[in-house]
Amino acid sequence: MRVLVTGGAGFIGSHAADRCLSDGHQVAVLDNLRSGSRSQVDPRAEFLELDTRDSRLESAIAGFRPEAILHFAAQIDVRVSCKDPIFDAEENILATLRLVEAGLANGLKHFVFASSGGAIYGEAAGPQSEGHPEVPINPYGVAKLAVDKYLHAYAVQRGLASCSLRFSNVYGPRQGAKGEAGVIAVFCKRLRDGLAPMVNGDGLQTRDFVYAPDLAEAASLVLAQRATGVYNLSTGRETSILDVARALCLHAGVDPAGIQHAPAIAGEQRRSVLDASKAGRKLGWKPATPLSAGMGGTYRWFEQNREVQ
Numbered sequence: 001m002r003v004l005v006t007g008g009a010g011f012i013g014s015h016a017a018d019r020c021l022s023d024g025h026q027v028a029v030l031d032n033l034r035s036g037s038r039s040q041v042d043p044r045a046e047f048l049e050l051d052t053r054d055s056r057l058e059s060a061i062a063g064f065r066p067e068a069i070l071h072f073a074a075q076i077d078v079r080v081s082c083k084d085p086i087f088d089a090e091e092n093i094l095a096t097l098r099l100v101e102a103g104l105a106n107g108l109k110h111f112v113f114a115s116s117g118g119a120i121y122g123e124a125a126g127p128q129s130e131g132h133p134e135v136p137i138n139p140y141g142v143a144k145l146a147v148d149k150y151l152h153a154y155a156v157q158r159g160l161a162s163c164s165l166r167f168s169n170v171y172g173p174r175q176g177a178k179g180e181a182g183v184i185a186v187f188c189k190r191l192r193d194g195l196a197p198m199v200n201g202d203g204l205q206t207r208d209f210v211y212a213p214d215l216a217e218a219a220s221l222v223l224a225q226r227a228t229g230v231y232n233l234s235t236g237r238e239t240s241i242l243d244v245a246r247a248l249c250l251h252a253g254v255d256p257a258g259i260q261h262a263p264a265i266a267g268e269q270r271r272s273v274l275d276a277s278k279a280g281r282k283l284g285w286k287p288a289t290p291l292s293a294g295m296g297g298t299y300r301w302f303e304q305n306r307e308v309q
């Protein structure tokens with residue numbers, strides 16, 4: 001199949017693009033390299049250096065004629081979305097619609113979207129399933145939810161098979177440690193640079209950490225089955241930030257007693273955990289990588305890639 005992976009020079013998208021190549025698909029990666037890196041694009045993939053908002057998008061899509069699009073390219077910073085909701089909507093909503101329209105004009109059959117459970121469901125006592133109330137509290141979450149709904153409308157109005165994958169907190173090799181990055185990447189970088197992890201508040205806030213290569217496996221299943229609808233992708237396990245910091249100290253050979261604490265961030269979500277049992281039942285997907293093994297792999301990657309900031 002011809003598969004276009006937008007954001008395929010970035011963290012999660014590059015794992016998905018690699019997986020598509022090993023599944024035997026013909027792959028093109030479209031990325032503006034804002035946070036992604038050309039070195040993360042396998043030379044077997046065609047590379048299109050382009051912004052999804054660029055007027056040349058349609059001709060790029062017409063040139064490759066993807067049968068499926070995996071859409072990872074996005075403005076990913078919640079704080080940027082709050083400061084500049086118009087920029088966020090242009091990139092995360094309007095550019096996505098242009099991508100779908102260009103795809104449909106050129107034979108697109110299946111559109112798969114990187115959505116976000118954490119940004120769409122609010123705080124809850126237990127794992128949140130796909131039926132949980134959708135209550136985004138920032139423009140980034142509103143945009144993710146809007147695209148999920150647009151894709152449903154495209155399925156009804158234009159017969160496009162589409163799938164929204166709502167990730168929990170993703171971690172793994174190739175994750176950037178700048179800006180509003182994943183906490184595991186931030187801690188790995190600090191430890192690699194000889195600094196102890198800096199935990200916000202008491203560190204007892206919890207997250208559900210899923211390993212990026214396991215998401216690539218989910219994307220592979222979704223493409224093979226031409227799956228449609230909304231799926232949470234997560235482990236269903238809550239882990240506190242303090243436990244993550246302690247485990248990473250051990251991977252780095254550093255005494256966890258040195259962990260530092262910064263003031264708590266006002267309004268930070270206390271608990272976040274998603275129920276991915278639908279993906280297990282319908283796609284046959286299971287997050288295969290235990291957190292400890294994934295954190296070890298991530299820390300080693302940061303050690304081997306000292307240029308990553």
Ligand SMILES: NC(=O)c1ccc[n+]([C@@H]2O[C@H](COP(=O)([O-])OP(=O)(O)OC[C@H]3O[C@@H](n4cnc5c(N)ncnc54)[C@H](O)[C@@H]3O)[C@@H](O)[C@H]2O)c1
Pocket residue numbers: 006007008009010011012013030031032033034035036037050051052053071072073074075076091095114115116117166167168169170171176182
């Ligand atoms: N990392 C997480 O925990 C997480 C959780 C839920 C959802 N997501 C979603 O997964 C997707 C991938 O996120 P990531 O963590 O891999 O981030 P990332 O920044 O590593 O990847 C995004 C990629 O898209 C590219 N890009 C950004 N804007 C673009 C544009 N306008 N045109 C072309 N390319 C553009 C960047 O250069 C980068 O390579 C995003 O849609 C994000 O919202 C991520």
